[in-house]
Amino acid sequence: MPDLTFEEPKAKVIHGTRDDWELVIGMEIHAQVSSRAKLFSGASTEFGAEPNSNVAFVDAAMPGMLPVINEFCVEQAVRTGLGLKAQINLNSAFDRKNYFYPDLPQGYQISQLYHPIVGEGEVIVWLGEGVARRVRIERIHLEQDAGKSIHDMDPEMSFVDLNRTGVALMEIVSRPDIRSPEEAAAYVTKLRQILRYLGTCDGNMQNGNLRADVNVSVCRPGAFERYRESGDFSHLGTRCEIKNMNSMRFIQQAIEFEARRQIAILEDGGTVVQETRLFDPDRGETRSMRSKEEAHDYRYFPCPDLLPLEIEQEWVDKIRDNLPELPDEKKARFMRDYGLKDYDATVLTADLDSAAYFEEVATGRDGKLAANWVINELFGRLNKEGLAIGESPVSAGQLGTIVDLIRKGEISGKIAKELFEIVWSEGGDPAEIVEARGMKQVTDTGAIEAAVDAVIAANPAQVEKAQDNPKLAGWFVGQVMKATGGKANPQAVNQIVRQKLGL
């Protein structure tokens, strides 16, 4: 992406009652790996199946059952690492994180504490034209998801659904480089966009396939820079971790609340206690879940059921060679090849389907015109109807034909909008519709002259007025357009009207 240069913005400053404060935010994103089978079993990962129907013996931790790594999940993690320009560790290993909970049948989660499969990378988070935050990625590791405890089905009993147990997650850990709630949301959005481009996570936050833990601390201006220079975390404030959020809005609200809570404590002369907190969306506040003292002792140790995970550089290279074009690359190409502005290119590359649709419309045509039609007409209409691009009743081929008709001067922009409506609601080949319904623009000057003559002849008083006030020429143009059913080429009409009126 040599084409895209940017500057990093200043941190958001929060004015406390006494001092100015800055936010420091790091995130841990749990992204469900797109894979039909689980990380260590052949059971299906299908969402919404009957409770406990996608459970292998090993998922239920039956005695003597053993995990076997799913190679495709490893490939997906490697692909994700490559997509984040990260270090791929050819040697990684799995560890057990031990704790008791009914939705964790083994009594431990298999994860990668000591030797993650992916090391340092980065995400460029665009915040405006030429403005972006470079968020460093510390690591990505593979781990098992837990099941689901259900407490509201029975007053006496709790139930457990193990369908999600053992599904592969990637935990993507950032450095504390995010400096505002908006940047946090933009980071998650960008990360999700990259994951979707890569096809390694569907990014569906509603289903819990992408969840965020957010670490928030506040510091005085200048402290963050000292941390970045020295790498010494002691320059930063004490952090609190807000767990398990699955909405962009909640993430921002939680950070906002948490920052103000910490600032209030500090300005009161208190100290922030390191702890895990939960966000309550109903009350818009974070609540203490457990303090550092109450924190679980997870007793991590290398999982003896699994050999160290060794992968070949050659295999990694093959995955790298087959990586799809990533969002920033695509955006740069759209700007370069189609002459698009930053904003349009950003909108069109937001997701793969939109980008593909645009490219189909734009190929061999005027890119800017295609972008206008896709963004303004199509996206506008889809948004109004609440439809996704894949559900558009107007295909890229149809919209391309409409753009062609405009380009060739066969229809005016105004007619084109009517035509778009017809295609949207009735379908059909736009060129045939234009032909069949006589929507073609009249460019035959003879016909236009005749129409102008007729209007002039019928309105002698107006002609007189117009000769005194040339602005009234527009009235004649309007009358002619009306008389021709809007099909006359407006520029030609304007010219002939002025000529006939002697203006």
Next chain:
Amino acid sequence: MSDLNRLTIAEARTGLRKGDFTARELTESCLTEIAGAGVLNAFVHDTPEIALEQADAADRRLGAEGAEAPAMCGIPLGIKDLFCTKGVPSQAASFILDGFRPEYESTVTQNLWDAGAVMLGKVNMDEFAMGSSNETSHYGPTVNPWRRRGDDAPLTPGGSSGGSAAAVAGDLCLGATGTDTGGSIRQPAAFTGIVGLKPTYGRCSRWGIVAFASSLDQAGPMTKTVRDAAIMLGAMAGHDPKDSTSMDIPVPDFEAALQGGIRGMRIGIPREYRMEGMPGEIARLWDEGADMLRAAGAEIVEISLPHTKYALPAYYVIAPAEASSNLARYDGVRYGHRAKLSGGEGITEMYEKTRAEGFGAEVQRRVMIGTYVLSAGFYDAYYRRAQRVRSLIRRDFDTVFADGVDAILTPATPSAAFALGEMADADPVRMYLNDVFTVTVNLAGLPGISVPAGLDAQGLPLGLQLIGRPWEEGALLKTAQVIEDAAGFVPKPEKWW
């Protein structure tokens, strides 16, 4: 034909092929013997219906395939309760798995059934394979068929595969599966005068075997002779894609490897195993073993395994650490025992009560030790350090093997079988000392075999241990065969039950 149950696997194989008797007759003979041996408490779940069905299938197969039938075809076995056997109680001798009948069959037992072997039932063991005397079993201890001369005191068959050992020694079956995490095959084999082989880690699949310490556990055969161990291991072993730690290498013909003698082999005698206070009988037996091998043409060399003294403590950190995690799944949520709760009690009480009621004292002790050594602040001092010791022990062995040593000879146990209850009030460490000669082999992942070599002054069997290079069980068996031949005795307890 009577006393078919007293046959070795090799003898039965011959008889079955010659048509001297059928697999059904052989199986019935064992079932009758088991029915009369309740006092030994070796079998804890009998499966006569399965046994007779499998025996009939074996007879049909022998009829159809004749000499081509697998060596284990029609051979009745005892299966350690640690192996999951489909539809048959598999409880690891623990109350916490009360009523558990798996819906799957362990790979090792499936391999045996595929070879035509016959399951007589499940045999007793120490709870979750944690113990050296079979006294931690929820089913109560197995009694050793051997008794001290002129003494009726019941003796331990050793542990944890004590039921397997007693069943084989008492001729209740022709062979039995065992598992060995720190000596659980070799020590009971030595206490009961039979052969016990712990293969190289990764030789037999662990899939479907209730886990104790995953990096140390390994299944192996317990048999009346070295040849039988070779035959049975051949049927148990093999790569299993369901166990990531199982090795993808071919299984050699171990029985064929018994041929050829040991002339020119170098046998190491590790100086560090000559522990202070070693009973004279054990030391003498060890010397005699070395003489037997020398007489067969082997070169005996003194070797050093300098980190041996750290092995037992390292083992008793690593094994409990893994066990504390492996046993976390026994929580009363999905299977096995769940404690009854009183009103107002929740999930924490369910865990605490279930595990307090379900696990015996020794299992609880090891879970607590394991939890402790993995705890924040202690991990480096215990677990990490133990792993470093483990690397050093492995290196000790690598060094002597690189120096040309083919196998190592040691005593199997520091004593003969002791009396049941004798250690009841003793410091648990005294019981752990039973594993002093055997744990190094598990820590290093090597194959080890215990072979009977003599009797002590009270008429109890004593065993010698041979330790081999990784994946060279064949050479190990061949060496053990020399001891078996030279010792020149078939140790058999006098039947008193």
